[in-house]
Amino acid sequence: MEAWDIIVIGDGPAALRSAAQSAKHGAKTLLISSSALGGGDNSALDGLAAPIQEMNNRGHREDTIKSGYFLCDQDIVASKTSSAIDEMNHLEKSGVVFSRDSKGLPSTHKGIGHNSPRLVDAGDASIRDIQQVLEEQCMKHGVVRRSDQLPVMLVETNQKVDGIVTLDMINGQFVAIQTKALIIADGGFEGLFQGTSIGFGMDLALQAGMPLRGMEFIAKTxxxxxxxxxxxxxxxxxxxxxxxxxxxxxxxxxxxxxxxxxxxxxxxxxxxxxxxxxxxxxxxxxxxxxxxxxxxxxxxxxxxxxxxVNQTIGGIPTDEHGRAVVGSWARWFTGLYAAGDSACSGLNGAGTLPGNRLLDSLSGGNNAGTHAAQWVKTQSFANTENIVNMLQSCVDNHHITGDQESAETVRRIGSINSKLLDIATKFTSGPNSAEELSNYLAELSTAAEVAQTIHLDQTSLVANTNLVAKYRMQAGIRLLTCSIRSSLARNESRGVHKRADFKDENPELIHHITVDNEGNVGTLALRKGQKDNWVLAPQ
Known part of the structure; x- marks a missing residue:
């Protein structure tokens, strides 16, 4: 069985930054992607928010808190905005060519929600150039990267990471990999609302018992x-x-x-x-x-x-180090980290500020990779027997419905995907009432049952794109269910979250809402600034 200090799931800026940092600090690091390498994601679409023309990060952090409708974790906002210039310098030194002003400095402009010019970018080359330089950093520090590795199970013992089980789409077999720490950084689930791809990592954590936070907040452009x-x-x-x-x-x-x-x-x-x-x-x-x-x-x-829809704000709740927290800030799902759109880091509350998405990916990846690399130095691999058993469970429970006799009697992926997209579209089209949200949940429950009998034209595990689509669809059903349950629990309209039966903000709901895979709803306290004082008091 393979064993790695750290495994990173994903291939966008957050994953690449995490992997490069962990390897730089001495950890034996493996990065896996469910698709071809180099695809990246859209986290760099709006450029990077960095207050390079300001005396300090005060304006940036206050604009962030206001755009988050006061549901941001304010100490984390202060920390991440203070790291923005360092992250920009890292990209520039690595080779990203930002647009320049007449003085030869990176050009800044005033984005929507910003009270000062602080957005830097490389025009429409931002996504491509940032992806390229971060890939080069991974190669420089010796990160091993593998494509077409579909993560199917997070193996844990009492909420401590033992390893993962993946489906190797190249060789057509399930593989168990032991690890001390796992960093999930393969994106959010905004693709669900566009009929495109979503990340698998968030769903892995959900199925392993990790409650997700802020899932009711879905941002649009x-x-x-x-x-x-x-x-x-x-x-x-x-x-x-x-x-x-x-x-x-x-x-x-x-x-x-x-x-x-x-x-x-x-x-x-x-x-x-x-x-x-x-x-x-x-x-x-x-x-x-x-x-x-x-x-x-x-x-x-x-x-x-x-x-x-262009960004899902909710995800795996993380602290300032990128560690996944369960139920309270003091309880860690040991060995589990998240970064970028897979994480709900506290930088974005109930709304987004352009340029902060990339900042969250870079800063969050940096924090998670650095902390994980230091932490694994004192850890040993644990519970090999559990990983072996879970691998066998995946092999035994795997079944592809693809025989000719059933081809005309069971559903195909396209029909369920269409239904899922229809529910997702209705959910994000306008304010919803409790009755409407409950109806969506009933429709999703039915879709989940039908999804178990999906007919696949491909029966081999080698390059089985049908199977990947099925896993993605089932993950999408679970994540959308979580999102709607979270919306049902937030009896107010705040930021991007709108309720037809609760049209105003409720000052009693200045806290985070968490939902697990069983439908259990919890809360997580909002973090203030240093010494438990507000950076910017809720208004």
Whole structure:
């Protein structure tokens, strides 16, 4: 059986940052991805928020707390925003070429919800360039990376990590891997609302008994390109593009959440990039992609937009070190860490601030990788017998329904995915009442039962994309169920969470809500600043 000090699940900025840091500090590190390597994620879409033109991080942390509608963990906000410039410097020294101002310094612009210019980016190359330099850091520090490894079980004993079981899609077999620490960093579940992929790690933790936090908060952007799956970075608005209604009137708001409401009320919105001048060179790839997907030339015409889910805020609750906490801040699911969109770190509360998503991935990955590497030095591998038993359980319980006799009598993946997307769309389309939320849960329960009898055309375990889609769909059902249960427990409207039967904020609900796989609802106290004082008191 293979044994590694640290296993990282994922292949985006959070996972790569975690893996590179853990290996840099001496840990034997394995990074696995359920798909091909290099795909990354969209956490760098809006660039990085860093107060490089400010005296300190005070403005950044206060804008973050306000955009989070006072449900952020304020000491963690202070810590992460203070690390933003270091994270930017790390990227720049590693090779990311940020757009520059006339003095040759990284150019900053004022994003939605920011009261000062502090967004830095590389135009539409941000995702690609940041992914590339972080991959190079992993290679530099000796991280072993493997593709097509589907994580199917987190093996634990009394909430202490023993290892994981994966499905090796290359060789077509289940594999048990022992580890001292596991870092989950393969993203959130926003793809569920777009009919695309989601991360598996969050669901692994959920099935292992880990309650998830903040699952009711699902953020949107008004920059989804209509009639396509394209989403444009909000950073383009800092380069001269404008967001308008159909009459050409400019649309603006103090937060991204409020801007989505403005767009919804104003009717169809458009993006006008015709007057960007020389700044178009930083967004030439977006112009080409939009034209290819829609036929619209953004040099000559406006492009239609729509509100679209782009980030799930909830996830595995973590502390300042990236450790997964259970029930209270003092209780750790020993050996389990999370970073990026897989984690609910406390940086984002009930809403998001552009540029903080990447900051959370980088800072969270750095913290998790560094702490895990130091922690595993004093640990030994544990409970090998349990891992062997769980591997055998996966092998024994695995069954593919693919015989010809059943092909006409059982459901296929497409039909359940369509139902899942329909429920997800209704859930995020507007304020929901308790009755509506309960109906969604009933529909999901039925979908979960039907999903057990899914017919797969592929019966081999080698490169079985049907099987991956089935696992993803079942994970999506569990995560969406968690999200709706969490929404049902939050009897208020706050930030991106809207209830039709509780339209106002409730000051008694200034705490986090957790939900486990059995439907048990709990709470987690909000963290204040140093010495238990508010950084910014709730208003």
């Amino acid at each position: 008004p920059l989804g390109v209509a009639n396509s799956k394209l989403t444009i970075s909000s950073s383009i608005l800092g380069y001269g593009a404008s967001l308008c209604n159909a009459s050409g009137d400019a649309l603006s708001a103090d937060t991204m959440t409020d801007l989505c409401e403005v767009v919804l009320e104003s009717g169809p919105a458009v993006l006008d990039g015709r007057d960007m001048g020389d700044n178009k060179t930083w967004w030439s790839s977006v112009f080409r992609t939009v034209k290819s997907a829609t036929g619209v030339d953004m040099n000559k015409f406006t492009i239609g937009l729509e509100n679209r």
